[in-house]
Amino acid sequence: MSTAVPGTTVRSRWTPERLVLGCDYNPEQWDPAIWDEDVALMREAGVSLVAVNIFGWSDVEPAEGRFDFRRLDAVVDLLHANGIGVNLGTGTASPPPWLSTAYPETLPVMADGTTRWPGGRQHWCPSSPVFRARALALVDAVARRYGDHPAVQLWHVSNELGCHNSLCFCDVSAAAFRRWLEDRYTSVDALNRAWGTAFWSQRYTDWAEVLPPRSTISLPNPTRTLDFHRFSSDELLGYYRAEAEVIRRHSTVPVTTNFMVTAHQRDMDYWAWAPEMDVVANDHYLDHRLAEPAIELAFAADTTRGLAGGQPWLLMEHATSAVNWQPVNVAKAPGEMLRTSFSHLARGADGLCYFQWRASAQGAEKFHSALLPHAGTDTKVWRELLELSRVLHALPDVVGTTVRPEVALVFSYESWWAADGEGRPTTLVDYLQQVHAMYAALRTAGISVDVLAPGQSLDGYRLVVVPHLYLVRDAEAAVVERFVAEGGHALVTFFSGVVDEDDRVRLGGYPGAFRDLLGVVVEEVHPLPAGQVLRLDDGATASLWTEDLRTTTAKTVAHLAEGPLAGTPAVTRNQHGTGTAWYVGTHLDPDAAAALVRSVAVEAGATPCAGAGREVEVVRRAAENRSFLFVINHSEDAVEVPVRGHEVVTGADVGPLLQVPAGGVRVVREDGHR
Structure with a gap:
C-alpha cells in the first residue's frame, strides 16, 4: 500500500538529479520474450525514464471491474531491476471497446451533430459523468497498486488531453456548458450583455435556451464561441484535476500530463493549466507543413519554459525521425535528431523523451519513427541516439540551470481563439502566424525570448513584444503601459488591443487598449489581397495588412510609399513616461522585421547573442x-x-x-x- 494518507492531496515537484533520456514503451504490443532484449538495449542507450501504461486500459481492465495487472507488474519490476525509472500512465487515454459498447453516451459529438465512434483513440466526451466514473475507477486501481512502488518517478495523467476530443457538442456537454456559464455570469441578463445578443435577435430569457456553438447556417455569435473554448479548456483541466486527486491519495510521486504546445493544437489554455502540474511537460513534433519548422520548435520550447515559470521542464515526447500523421512525413537528415533535441535542451528542458522505444509493427502509428527502428540497431537513428546519450551524460550539471532573457513576448490562447474567429477582416492573417513572424524576427536578430501570458509581470525585462494581441483585458494592457511608463520599451503590432474579454470592440479607434500608450489612432483597416506587396519609404516591404493610421503623440518612423494609403504612417515610435512604445501597422517582410526588432532591442539595452541568426x-x-x-x-x-x-x-x-x-x-x- 501507499504511504500517502487516504483522502489527502500531496504535491511533490519533479527534480531529477541528472538530465533524463526517456521514451514511451508499449510492451503490450510485443511478446514478453522481447522485453528482456528491450531493457538491455535501453541500458545500452542510457535510457533512464520509461513511460508505460499510457494506452493500457484494455490490457489492465479487459472487462468492466475485472483488473489484471500481471503484465504491467512484470514490466514495471523488470525496468526497476535494471535501474530504469517509470513514468506511469493512468491508462485512461483511450477507452476499451467494452466501455463505449456498454455506455454509448460517453462518445463525443461534433458540431454538426455526428458521433465519433471507437476504432481510433480519445473517443470520449470530457463532460461525461459515466466516462469519468469508469476512468477514475481505473486510476484508483492503478494508483493503489503502484502508489509506493520504488520504480515510479512520475505519474502521467491520460495522454495529450484534448488532442482529438477537446470540443464536444453533445447534450451532456451542453448542460455542462450552461452550468459553467451560470458560474461565470450568474444571470441570463449578464450573459446577454457579455455576448451582445441584441444582435440578430439572439437574446436569451432562460438558461435552457443556451446551446454550444453547433453548426449554424450563418456566422455564429463570436463571444459564445469564445466562451465555449474557455469552457472546453476548463472542462478538460477539471478532468486532469480529478485524476491527479485520486493519484495523490495513494502516492507522493509528482503528477503531470503532456501538453501539446505546437502549431496545430490551440484548444487548451495552458496558462491556466500550468500551475496544476508538478512539472510542466510538453510533446513536440517537427511540423513540415510549416515553412520553417525549426523556428516553430524553438518557439514551442520557449513557450513551454514560460509555462513552467522560467524553471526547467520535461520534453515528454518528440521523434527521432519521421512522424506518421502529416501529408508528407519527412525523415530527419543526418544530425537533425541531435539539433532538434538540443534546441529543446538549450531552452530549459531537463529531460528529453521520445515516442516511442520500439517502432510498432501494427496499428496507425507503425510508420512513426522510434528509438529502435524496424531496421534495428545497425541504423543512423540508433547511432545518433548513442551519440545523444553520450553528450547528455557529459552534462550532469546542466540540470536546474535556466535561461534568462532580457526580452519578453506576449502570447495568448484567448486571443488566438478570438482573433481567428469567423467574420474577421481577412482570413489571410491568423494569430499564430503573426506571433511566429515576430518570434522569427527576434531569433534572426539573435535575441533570446521569454514567452509570457498577458498580464504577467514584466519586471526585469528591457523590451516586451506584443504581436497581434487582438483580445486583451484592461488590467493586462495596464501591465504593458506601466512597464513603458517606468522606462521599459514595447513593440506592439497591428490588430492588437481591439476588443475586451467579451470580444467587444473598444470604441474610439484601434488599437483600442493601447491607443494612448502608442500615440496613434487607426480609423480603418485595409487588408491586402494575396500576393500584393507594398514598399515603405525606408526600403522595407509590407503585405497582408495596412491601416488608415494617424499619429497623435507618436513620431513616424516609416510610411507606406505605395497604394491607396501612400504617405500613411506604417511604423511609429512614441515616448510614454520614461519609456518608448513602437507600433507596426503592417506585416513587414522578414528582413525588415528582424532589422526593426534588433534596432528596438539594442535601444532598449537588450544584448543580442553574438553569432546567432535565423539558422x-x-x-x-x-x-x-x-x-x-x-x-x-x-x-x-x-x-x-x-x-x-x-x-x-x-x-x-x-x-x-x-x-x-x-x-x-x-x-x-x-x-x-x-
Missing part, C-alpha cells in the same frame, strides 16, 4: 556557479561564435572563437564556471 541558435543556460552556451547550426555553412571554455561534444577547450560545422551542435561549459 544559428545561440542560447545560454546558467545558474550562479555554472554557465553553458548551446550553439545549434542549422545552416549548410560552418559558423564562428565567440566563447571560451570546454566544449562537451568534442571534448576540446575552445576560445576565443568556437568553430561549429554545418549542421553541428556544440555545448560549451564557459570559462569561470568549469
